[in-house]
Amino acid sequence: MNRMKPTDTLKTMEDYQKKLNDALRLVVKVGLPEGTGSGVYPGGQTVIEVGAIHEYGAGVPRRSWLRMPMELYRKELAKFIAKQFDLVTGQNVDARKALGLVGAKARNYSTEAFRTNGYGMWPALAPSTVKRKERRGKQTPLVDTGTLRQSITWRVE
Secondary structure, three states: OOOOOHHHHHHHHHHHHHHHHHHHHOOEEEEOOOOOOOOEOOOOOEHHHHHHHHHHOOOOOOOOOOHHHHHHOHHHHHHHHHHHHHHHHHOOOOHHHHHHHHHHHHHHHHHHHHHOOOOOOOOOOOHHHHHHHHHHOOOOOOOOOOHHHHHOEEEEO
16 A cells, blocks of 8 residues: 655645635636627627627617526536536646636537527517528528627636
């Protein structure tokens, strides 16, 4: 039987404590974190403005592309976060890398909403919007240029 010396155990515990403290200081931001989504649409609106308008339904039907997918997949995300935390604390995985994987998964849930009509929950397009979109060959809500969807990202801080 291989026994650890008390000094080795102390070192292991100190390393573990440092890793926990480092992990607890980090956050992952998903969506259009500050400094991202800086594109501008032809009418002059920024990606962040367009994203907020649709997320909250400001003057248009609400089509949540961020909060609704996160709520819909809350349990799956919680399990994935727990798995990543276990890897950080038990298998020496870098906390930034683990949170980056969480951000990527959350981003994928958000962008999938665009392909699935908000997982089937977004309101139907207005007839005037359908007519306008027909000229462009698009029928999906929130997808004209793809700018908003392509701007969704994550950042570990």
